[in-house]
Amino acid sequence: MTTSAPNRDRLPPSLRTEALEQLLVERGLVDSAVMDKFIATYENDVGPLNGAQVVAKAWTDPEYKERLLAEGTSAIKELGFGGPQGEHIVVVENTPDVHHVVVCSLCSCYPWPVLGLPPSWYKDPAYRSRMVREPRAVLAEMGLTLPADVEIKVWDSSSEVRYLVLPQRPAGTEGRPVEELAAMVTRDTMVGVAEVGS
Amino acid sequence: METIADMGGTRGWGRAPVPVDEPVFAESWEGRAFALTLLSMGRVSGRNLDAFRHALERLPRDDYLADGYYGRWLNAAELMLTDSAILAPGAVNARARANRGEQTDQPAFPEPNKPDYQNTAAGQLRTVAEPPRFAVGDRVRAKDIHPEGHTRLCGYLRGHRGVIELIQPAAVLPDTNAHFLGENPQYVYAVGFDSHELWGPDAESFRLHVDLFESYLEADE
Numbered sequence: 001m002t003t004s005a006p007n008r009d010r011l012p013p014s015l016r017t018e019a020l021e022q023l024l025v026e027r028g029l030v031d032s033a034v035m036d037k038f039i040a041t042y043e044n045d046v047g048p049l050n051g052a053q054v055v056a057k058a059w060t061d062p063e064y065k066e067r068l069l070a071e072g073t074s075a076i077k078e079l080g081f082g083g084p085q086g087e088h089i090v091v092v093e094n095t096p097d098v099h100h101v102v103v104c105s106l107c108s109c110y111p112w113p114v115l116g117l118p119p120s121w122y123k124d125p126a127y128r129s130r131m132v133r134e135p136r137a138v139l140a141e142m143g144l145t146l147p148a149d150v151e152i153k154v155w156d157s158s159s160e161v162r163y164l165v166l167p168q169r170p171a172g173t174e175g176r177p178v179e180e181l182a183a184m185v186t187r188d189t190m191v192g193v194a195e196v197g198s
Numbered sequence: 199m200e201t202i203a204d205m206g207g208t209r210g211w212g213r214a215p216v217p218v219d220e221p222v223f224a225e226s227w228e229g230r231a232f233a234l235t236l237l238s239m240g241r242v243s244g245r246n247l248d249a250f251r252h253a254l255e256r257l258p259r260d261d262y263l264a265d266g267y268y269g270r271w272l273n274a275a276e277l278m279l280t281d282s283a284i285l286a287p288g289a290v291n292a293r294a295r296a297n298r299g300e301q302t303d304q305p306a307f308p309e310p311n312k313p314d315y316q317n318t319a320a321g322q323l324r325t326v327a328e329p330p331r332f333a334v335g336d337r338v339r340a341k342d343i344h345p346e347g348h349t350r351l352c353g354y355l356r357g358h359r360g361v362i363e364l365i366q367p368a369a370v371l372p373d374t375n376a377h378f379l380g381e382n383p384q385y386v387y388a389v390g391f392d393s394h395e396l397w398g399p400d401a402e403s404f405r406l407h408v409d410l411f412e413s414y415l416e417a418d419e
Contacts, residue, residue, distance in 0.1 A: 011294045013265040014227035017272055019293035021234055023285060027307060029241045035233035043222045043229070087321050088367055090388075105206030105352055107251055108267065117222055117232075123267045126211040132354065133207045136402050141214040152404040156206065158350045159386045159409035160322040160369050188217050 047116030048187035050081045051164060054091075054114060055190065056182035059169045069093060072164065076114060086113035086162055092155065093166040094192070099146055101139065101192030102155045102163045103131035111162035115187055122191065132156050142193050165192040199347060201255035202262045207354040207397070228268040235275040242282045243315040247322065248376035252348035253277045283311040313378035317370070324383035326368045330412070332387055336362045337418040340389070340410065348376035351414040358395050359418050363407060364388035371411055384412040 024030040054076055058065040068075040072091040076082065089111055092100040104110065105128050110118040121127055121142070130138045135152050139145070146152065155163045167189040173181060188194035205211075223229040239250050253274035254262070261273045279285040286305035295302040318324070332338060342357040343349075350372045366386040374380045386409050393404045 010260075010264065011291055013231065013269045013272055014225065015294040015298065016276075016290050017227040017231045017234065019290045019297060020272065020276060021230055022297075023289060023293055024234065024238055024241075024279075027284065029284070030234060030237045035230065035237065038233040038236060039223070039229040042232070047222070087323050090364070090366075105354075106203055106350060107254065118267075119217060120220060120224075120267070121215040121217050124211075124215050125205055125208075125263075126214045129205040129208045129211050130214060132352075132406055133397055134402050135404055138214045142216055152402075154404060154406045155388075156352065156406065156408045158352055159366065159411065161366050161386065161388070161409050193217065 042112075042117050046083075046112060048114075048185075048190065049182075050079075050116075051111075051114035051187070051190045052182040052185035053079055054081070054164070055166055055185045056178045058091075058166055059181055060178050065166075068166070076164075081113045083113045085109070086111055087160055089114070089162045089164055091164045091166050092153070094168050094195075096150075096168070098151050098153060099192065100153045100155065100163075100165045101131065101135055102157060102165060103128060104157045105129065105132050106156075106158055109157040109160075109162065111164050114164055115190060119187065121193075139193060144194055165190050167192075167196045170196050199255065199345060199349065200353060202257070202259045203251075203255035204353045206352045223268070228266075231268040231272040231275075235271040238275050238279060238284075241284065242278055243313045243378060244317045245320075246315075246317070246375065246378070248348060248370070248372040249278060249378065250274055251372070252376040253281075255348070282313065283308040315378040317375075318381060322369045323367050324370060324381065326383050326385065330365050330385040330387075332362045332365075332385075332412070332415065332417075334362050334365060338362060338387075338389060338415045339418045341414055341416055343414075345373060347373060349373050349414075351410065352408060354396060355391070355408060355410075358391060360389040360391040360395070360408075362387045363390040366409060369411075371413070373411075373413075386411055387415065389415070 058068050068091050072089040076089055094100055108118050108123045135154050184196055189196045239245055254270055257273050262270050276290050280287050286308050289305050292302050292304040339359050340355040368383045368385045371382040371384050374382050388407045389410050391406045393401045
């Protein structure tokens with residue numbers, strides 16, 4: 001097993017990125033215009049607004065919710081969402097008694113088609129190392145203090161399965177249109193580090 | 199392989215960050231590094247995500263941590279590209295120095311030496327003919343193994359007892375695929391562990407679920 005040390009004399013990553021792009025373009029291996037498209041897709045199109053639509057539909061359509069919890073990937077596909085890092089998505093439901101939260105201790109596996117690219121806190125070593133060991137303390141540090149009698153279930157995404165949390169629908173939102181409900185659902189509630197506010 | 203990437207349960211990282219609103223890419227180079235890595239990963243011998251993760255965990259600790267998430271992507275992409283002689287060692291730094299006006303020798307492009315390898319299908323999911331070895335409710339133990347190469351068996355689980363909670367679809371085994379040594383698809387199981395089994399009697403009470411490949415598990419008699 002070889003371990004190489006490419007950057008002993010460290011240069012700023014912006015300079016090294018520029019250099020790598022030039023070399024790969026000269027090699028004919030990447031096309032800068034294709035890169036631009038990739039970047040724009042994940043900046044503008046693929047993000048937590050997708051997941052919020054899934055959640056709002058599950059809150060308002062009991063049959064959809066049943067399909068979503070039974071076969072997450074295909075139910076999410078019904079709304080047009082799928083692709084890299086979403087080959088098999090399992091949806092777990094928060095209830096008054098059980099709170100789910102997702103982490104990837106080994107890297108930063110995350111359900112891209114419904115949430116986009118992971119936020120910086122999800123990739124932070126403190127989150128990755130401690131969520132599998134002291135989730136209640138970590139959630140409290142992040143601003144979510146759960147009642148002592150709520151059971152916590154942590155999902156460490158160590159394979160190609162990706163997890164999406166279905167957060168609890170806030171009380172007093174009966175009759176609200178699905179678009180309005182979707183606007184209440186934030187990224188953090190679908191990873192399980194926050195609850196949806198009313 | 200015990201690596202910096204296997205962070206579960208390790209100490210010394212401080213408090214968890216409070217989530218804030220942030221752009222997808224904090225700086226423009228991060229978006230370029232993201233796209234470069236995704237594209238160049240597919241130029242070695244197919245799009246081998248496991249080889250990329252293995253490149254990440256082979257980075258020296260400083261290179262893993264210094265420039266954050268996309269910095270480590272950049273470093274892992276460079277490692278994969280030099281491993282397969284698509285780029286010469288040092289080529290990236292030499293070009294970066296030249297770009298900022300330093301007098302420097304830039305190595306020529308080498309003759310590529312890519313692994314002779316092809317995945318059987320796109321993605322990581324596969325079907326296997328045999329039925330799953332374990333059933334929901336079976337008591338299992340994560341094997342106490344220390345492979346030299348890539349693995350997705352988290353170090354903090356080794357030797358611990360859990361229960362099969364979900365049978366997930368079969369997938370390419372990262373331990374061999376990462377080394378371009380074959381797909382060896384296996385069933386994956388969501389295994390539930392009691393927090394006290396992992397972290398002792400004084401730990402917080404919670405349930406931890408981890409997805410483990412069949413060969414990481416043995417029956418707990």
